[in-house]
Amino acid sequence: MELKIDRVTKQYGSKIAVDRISLTLGRGVHGLLGENGAGKTTFMRMICGILAPTGGSISFDGMEAATEGYRSVLGYLPQDFGYYPDFTGKDFLLYMAALKGLPKRRAGEKAKELIEMTALKEAAGNKIKTYSGGMRQRLGIAQALLNDPDILVLDEPTAGLDPKERVRFREVIQEYGKKHIVLLSTHIVSDIEHVAGNILMMKRGQLIYRGPWGEEKGDLEQFYLKQFEGGEE
Amino acid sequence: MDYEEQYDRIYRYCYYKLKQREMAEDITQETFLRFFGKKEYQEGEHPMKVMYTIAKNLCTDEFRKKKYMFLEDVKGEEVLQNKGPEDDIVNAGALRLAMEKLDDVSREVLFFRFVNQESFAVIGEMYHLSRYAVYRKYQKALKILRRELEK
Amino acid sequence: MRWKKKQIKQEFIKLYEAPEPPGKQEFLKQFDTCYLSMGQFMWQQLLYIKKWMWLFSAGIFFLGTMLGRNLDRETVWVISALIPFLALTFLTESGRSKIYGMEELEYATRFSLKSLMLARLGVLGLFHGVILLLLFLCIPQGFFPGPKDLMYVLVPYFLTVSIGFSLLRRFRGREVLYISLGVPAFVSLLVAVANQMYPLYSISMVKFWGLAGLFVMIFTVKETILFFRQTEEFVWN
Numbered sequence: 001m002e003l004k005i006d007r008v009t010k011q012y013g014s015k016i017a018v019d020r021i022s023l024t025l026g027r028g029v030h031g032l033l034g035e036n037g038a039g040k041t042t043f044m045r046m047i048c049g050i051l052a053p054t055g056g057s058i059s060f061d062g063m064e065a066a067t068e069g070y071r072s073v074l075g076y077l078p079q080d081f082g083y084y085p086d087f088t089g090k091d092f093l094l095y096m097a098a099l100k101g102l103p104k105r106r107a108g109e110k111a112k113e114l115i116e117m118t119a120l121k122e123a124a125g126n127k128i129k130t131y132s133g134g135m136r137q138r139l140g141i142a143q144a145l146l147n148d149p150d151i152l153v154l155d156e157p158t159a160g161l162d163p164k165e166r167v168r169f170r171e172v173i174q175e176y177g178k179k180h181i182v183l184l185s186t187h188i189v190s191d192i193e194h195v196a197g198n199i200l201m202m203k204r205g206q207l208i209y210r211g212p213w214g215e216e217k218g219d220l221e222q223f224y225l226k227q228f229e230g231g232e233e
Numbered sequence: 234m235d236y237e238e239q240y241d242r243i244y245r246y247c248y249y250k251l252k253q254r255e256m257a258e259d260i261t262q263e264t265f266l267r268f269f270g271k272k273e274y275q276e277g278e279h280p281m282k283v284m285y286t287i288a289k290n291l292c293t294d295e296f297r298k299k300k301y302m303f304l305e306d307v308k309g310e311e312v313l314q315n316k317g318p319e320d321d322i323v324n325a326g327a328l329r330l331a332m333e334k335l336d337d338v339s340r341e342v343l344f345f346r347f348v349n350q351e352s353f354a355v356i357g358e359m360y361h362l363s364r365y366a367v368y369r370k371y372q373k374a375l376k377i378l379r380r381e382l383e384k
Numbered sequence: 385m386r387w388k389k390k391q392i393k394q395e396f397i398k399l400y401e402a403p404e405p406p407g408k409q410e411f412l413k414q415f416d417t418c419y420l421s422m423g424q425f426m427w428q429q430l431l432y433i434k435k436w437m438w439l440f441s442a443g444i445f446f447l448g449t450m451l452g453r454n455l456d457r458e459t460v461w462v463i464s465a466l467i468p469f470l471a472l473t474f475l476t477e478s479g480r481s482k483i484y485g486m487e488e489l490e491y492a493t494r495f496s497l498k499s500l501m502l503a504r505l506g507v508l509g510l511f512h513g514v515i516l517l518l519l520f521l522c523i524p525q526g527f528f529p530g531p532k533d534l535m536y537v538l539v540p541y542f543l544t545v546s547i548g549f550s551l552l553r554r555f556r557g558r559e560v561l562y563i564s565l566g567v568p569a570f571v572s573l574l575v576a577v578a579n580q581m582y583p584l585y586s587i588s589m590v591k592f593w594g595l596a597g598l599f600v601m602i603f604t605v606k607e608t609i610l611f612f613r614q615t616e617e618f619v620w621n
Binding site: 237241249258265324329348379 | 387389392393395396397398399400402403405406407408411412
């Protein structure tokens with residue numbers, strides 16, 4: 001199970017949003033750290049196959065990104081997402097399940113399972129517009145897991161979650177990462193320092209650090225903040 | 234028809250034949266595996282007909298092996314084991330007695346029609362009868378039952 | 385006691401009632417088809433088209449047929465002014481994902497936004513095609529309907545769709561809703577005003593309608609291709 005990212009670049013006119021990143025990601029939780037504008041979201045969109053790279057390639061177990069087969073094994077939680085106003089939480093999950101190709105029965109089973117896992121059982125029958133930010137985020141996490149994706153990509157997933165929800169989220173991710181590839185981006189170091197086995201740091205489109213982070217290397221947060229001292233965002 | 238519906242129908246049929254839950258389920262599952270195992274089964278004839286035939290043969294084999302009582306052998310007195318209000322027991326008993334007046338095929342036709350809601354076409358294929366012949370048998374069976382039940 | 389067939393059936397079912405098979409769910413898991421087929425997906429998507437779209441379209445149709453009875457050559461432009469509102473539902477459906485910020489989620493799925501759009505717009509388009517044809521037959525004409533008269537319904541519809549698609553591609557969020565509502569209103573007004581200035585619907589305007597039809601068709605094809613191309617890839621401004 002390997003996600004191969006080979007010299008992937010995204011350029012908009014003269015601006016280079018992602019600059020020749022090469023990586024191989026295997027099972028486990030990979031934390032992507034970087035300030036806003038570092039290119040994290042652009043990078044993640046390319047991994048999800050929804051943005052075409054200007055250069056380089058991405059593939060998973062031989063399948064090119066953006067192919068149907070690749071998208072079938074993908075779960076994605078974007079940084080911002082909306083919802084159709086008349087949908088309840090359950091409607092939303094069933095709708096996404098259909099798009100992910102799950103047959104009706106399986107969709108129902110999975111939706112039920114994930115509603116329980118994200119503690120949304122009471123609210124599942126209510127319209128999403130009545131949900132708090134934290135609830136919406138949990139619903140977003142639930143939809144990302146519907147098809148038991150081999151590649152789970154989460155862009156700023158803890159935004160809007162209260163401390164208790166964050167802890168629960170970390171547990172879920174850690175468990176999921178044991179058998180799948182999880183790529184999670186954030187600008188909050190504490191979200192990933194104890195959960196991610198592999199740390200990736202992006203600055204201005206480039207990967208400035210990759211690898212595990214052990215205690216012997218010191219405080220991750222300090223190291224991370226140092227990278228941006230004196231530089232422009 | 235989805236798999237769950239097919240499973241339920243075959244299971245009910247096997248239970249009708251064998252009156253034993255575990256054995257009925259085993260044979261249902263065996264029927265599924267055999268049906269989906271051979272590509273030839275899935276093309277051509279109506280799938281339910283093929284599955285019923287496989288199940289019927291498996292039930293017959295089982296019967297031969299273990300000498301189960303087929304429904305045809307069950308007497309009217311057995312109805313006393315039925316739980317439920319007085320009326321139910323009386324009705325069930327009356328129906329059982331009336332059923333004894335029918336031949337095996339007629340009984341099965343009623344089973345397929347009432348319990349499994351099979352079409353006359355599929356039932357016809359099972360017994361190598363035309364749809365109309367099955368329909369006539371069905372109507373005749375109902376007539377006999379009514380006559381017996383009104384006695 | 386007279387037994388009715390229903391009663392016999394009920395007693396029969398009770399008599400042959402089988403206990404629940406405990407191993408069913410577990411066993412059937414292995415037979416679960418892993419994925420929905422494209423056909424099943426398309427059918428499911430149809431059900432997501434809001435009811436009001438069908439009703440609104442039908443409403444336009446009925447209004448059009450009623451007006452058609454009372455029109456003559458002088459007032460036939462009214463039908464042309466009505467048609468853009470039919471295209472309103474088409475544009476609203478096209479823009480739904482964008483209006484509610486769902487595109488990014490929909491892109492990253494197996495079937496993706498493109499299939500979704502093709503399914504829904506395909507069916508809605510077909511439905512509208514039938515309505516347009518029937519409305520065309522309602523237009524008052526000479527001895528038999530001619531191609532120029534067909535343009536009276538097709539041009540406003542496709543003009544609305546092509547302008548709509550062109551704008552939809554460039555915007556996201558709430559603006560898309562305004563476009564879906566505004567463009568039909570604009571085209572309708574355009575028809576009304578243009579008719580005041582020139583006798584567009586007179587018999588002498590064959591060339592105009594021919595050219596208009598051609599131009600609008602080409603524009604529509606181009607914009608449709610670009611629109612669907614955008615459903616394949618998320619374009620972030």
